[in-house]
Amino acid sequence: MSADERDRLASEYVLGLLDADETRRCEERLARDAGLALQVELWRARLAELDATAAPVTPDPALWTRIEAALGPIAPAPQTPRQTPARPSRIATWWESLSLWRGYGLAASAALVLLALGTLHLARQAAQAPVLVAVLLSDQNQPAAVVNAFRDGRTELLALSALRAPEGKSLQVWTLWDRERGPVSVGLLEAMRNVELSVEGLPRPAAAQLYEVTLEPAGGSPTGRPTGPILMKGNASPTEVGI
Amino acid sequence: MTTLLYTADGAADDDLAEALRGCARGERAGLQRLYDRLAPKMTGVALRMLRRRDLADEVVHDTFLRIWEKADSFDAARGKPTSWAFAILRNTALNVLRGEGRMDLVADYEAIEPASEEADAETLVMALSEASALRRCLDRLEPARRRAILLAYMRGLTHGELAGRLGVPLGTAKAWIRRSLLTLRECMT
Numbered sequence: 001m002s003a004d005e006r007d008r009l010a011s012e013y014v015l016g017l018l019d020a021d022e023t024r025r026c027e028e029r030l031a032r033d034a035g036l037a038l039q040v041e042l043w044r045a046r047l048a049e050l051d052a053t054a055a056p057v058t059p060d061p062a063l064w065t066r067i068e069a070a071l072g073p074i075a076p077a078p079q080t081p082r083q084t085p086a087r088p089s090r091i092a093t094w095w096e097s098l099s100l101w102r103g104y105g106l107a108a109s110a111a112l113v114l115l116a117l118g119t120l121h122l123a124r125q126a127a128q129a130p131v132l133v134a135v136l137l138s139d140q141n142q143p144a145a146v147v148n149a150f151r152d153g154r155t156e157l158l159a160l161s162a163l164r165a166p167e168g169k170s171l172q173v174w175t176l177w178d179r180e181r182g183p184v185s186v187g188l189l190e191a192m193r194n195v196e197l198s199v200e201g202l203p204r205p206a207a208a209q210l211y212e213v214t215l216e217p218a219g220g221s222p223t224g225r226p227t228g229p230i231l232m233k234g235n236a237s238p239t240e241v242g243i
Numbered sequence: 244m245t246t247l248l249y250t251a252d253g254a255a256d257d258d259l260a261e262a263l264r265g266c267a268r269g270e271r272a273g274l275q276r277l278y279d280r281l282a283p284k285m286t287g288v289a290l291r292m293l294r295r296r297d298l299a300d301e302v303v304h305d306t307f308l309r310i311w312e313k314a315d316s317f318d319a320a321r322g323k324p325t326s327w328a329f330a331i332l333r334n335t336a337l338n339v340l341r342g343e344g345r346m347d348l349v350a351d352y353e354a355i356e357p358a359s360e361e362a363d364a365e366t367l368v369m370a371l372s373e374a375s376a377l378r379r380c381l382d383r384l385e386p387a388r389r390r391a392i393l394l395a396y397m398r399g400l401t402h403g404e405l406a407g408r409l410g411v412p413l414g415t416a417k418a419w420i421r422r423s424l425l426t427l428r429e430c431m432t
Contacts (some may be wrong), residue, residue, distance in 0.1 A: 011424040012387065015392070016333065016399040020341040037321075044326045050396050051329050053370035054287035060300050064278055067307045161293050200282050 003035070009040030014047060075154045133239055134211045136232040145192060145213065149205040157211075159192035163231065170218050173197060174226055176210040183212070199239040207213045250428070255280075259324035266314035274311050277328065282307075285332050292336045292399045302339055306332045333399075342397045366391040380430035387422045 001009070012018055012024045030037050130148035138144045138161075146158045157173060165171045173187035175197075187198040192213075199205070212233035214226040221227045259280065265273025282303055289299035309331050342422050356389035368389070381389050391405055400408065407415035 007428065008421060008424070011428065011432045012420070013422075015395045015424070016331075017395050017402050017405070017420065018258050019401050019403075023337070041322045041326075044322065044330055046377060046427070047396060048323075048326050048329065049371055049375055050367065050393070051284070052290045053367050054291050056283035057286040058298075059286050059303060063282070063300055063304060064275070067274075067278070067304055068271065070304070070308055071274075071311060097304075199265060213281070237390055 001033075006033070006036050007039050010036055011043050014040055014043035033154060044221050066113075079096070111210075113171050130239055132205050132207065132209070132236040134209070134234040134236040136211060136213065136234040138232050140231075147211045147234070147236065149209075149236060153204050155186070155197040155199045156194065156204060157187065157197055161192055164191035165189070165215065165218075169228075170216050170220055171231065172214050172216045172220050172226070172228075174210075174212050174214065175199070175202070175205075176212075177203065177206055183210075183226055185220065185224070205236060207236060207238050210234075211236065256323050256325070259328075260317070260319045261304055261328075262319045263310075263314045263324055267317070273314075274307060277310060277324075278307055281325070281328055285329070288329065288332060289336050292333075293339060298339055299336075302332065302336045306335050309335065337399050341401075363397070364390040367393055367397065376431050377427075380427050383426060383430060384413050384423050388419050391416070391419055392423050392427070 001181065009026060009029075013023065026036075030040065036192075050185060111226075129150075130152050132147075132149040134147040134149075135143050136145040136147065144159075144161045144163065146160065147155060149155045163171070171189045171192065172185055173189070174183040175186050176183040184202065186199055186202075187195055191193065210233060212226070213226035213231045214221075215231055216226070259277060262276040263279075266277070268301040270416075285303050285306060286299055288421050289302040293299050293302065301380060306328075310328055313331070317324065329338060368378060368381055371381075381392070384392065387409065392398055394408065395405060402420065403413060404422070406413045408414055411419070
């Protein structure tokens with residue numbers, strides 16, 4: 001893309017002329033094209049004054065209350081300075097979106113691919129590499145956790161979010177490899193964190209094995225089967241290390 | 244005259260940037276400070292784009308949730324906090340315009356007299372500061388082309404919608420816009 005084409009795309013994007021498809025393609029490109037991102041910033045700065053001409057309108061007094069409620073419970077403080085900041089908003093979005101859950105299939109996203117590649121890269125550096133990796137996606141297709149299964153059967157869950165169960169609820173981790181047997185509980189958490197899953201006595205994990213996290217009553221599902229909404233899920237894929 | 248949000252008010256920008264850093268640390272007071280400062284203008288911009296108060300409120304609601312989520316990606320070196328926040332607002336509003344409910348909105352558009360749009364566009368130019376480079380450069384464009392640029396920004400119209408509004412073929416509308424944007428860029432660089 002030449003400098004002129006880049007500038008044209010940036011200007012039409014900022015002006016709001018692109019249709020939904022063009023906008024999506026432009027945003028994908030923005031993530032990897034620093035030159036385009038710079039042009040977009042310049043156009044935003046050029047046109048910003050137009051927004052300033054809009055007559056201010058007093059927002060609905062209830063609006064702030066609604067925004068605050070949507071932020072969800074106050075998140076716990078990060079446990080170590082190296083952790084990424086707690087993201088209560090994402091929790092809020094999740095809880096909010098539960099009601100909107102419509103059972104859409106979870107399509108692979110670019111983020112997923114990047115994350116999986118990143119995971120593989122890290123895995124290669126580790127002394128012991130996982131033989132299977134599952135990226136668990138939220139209903140919004142955001143990577144929310146990674147499950148690594150190792151050759152010796154050991155399976156770990158790595159949290160990518162600060163999701164915390166509300167009062168009176170728990171997060172339960174399940175795996176499904178056989179529809180006859182049904183999902184089996186392999187972990188119970190109050191909040192997402194890195195944890196070794198309880199897979200003793202289970203068959204060695206296999207490709208396409210499902211991992212998911214559901215919201216359950218405190219202490220776990222009373223029936224031994226998932227009863228609450230699925231917060232995230234993903235299927236295991238073999239790594240290049242092989243099973 | 245109009246209060247400009249984007250005047251070279253370094254102290255106000257610093258304050259907003261600090262509020263964004265607060266959001267990134269999970270401090271709600273930061274978000275509330277941004278809300279108090281930006282929500283009235285944002286509601287005005289959203290209303291101008293969507294022309295429905297309920298949709299405008301919804302867009303402002305979603306915008307602040309996105310600001311809260313994305314606050315840690317704000318980089319003061321790359322732009323002003325207002326520019327960053329209004330970009331989120333505009334994208335959210337454009338998503339609504341381009342989304343499912345769009346047919347209703349298009350029907351609303353049709354009810355708008357072209358004459359009133361023309362007046363809107365001219366009012367908008369008048370509202371810009373006399374000293375503004377943007378105003379000086381917009382004045383260089385032919386009135387019909389200036390109106391096209393302003394309508395696109397103010398209403399979030401696509402090329403196709405603009406062509407319909409201006410009564411010209413799509414290719415002509417695209418070429419007008421392209422040349423007008425080129426003129427603007429050269430004038431403002």
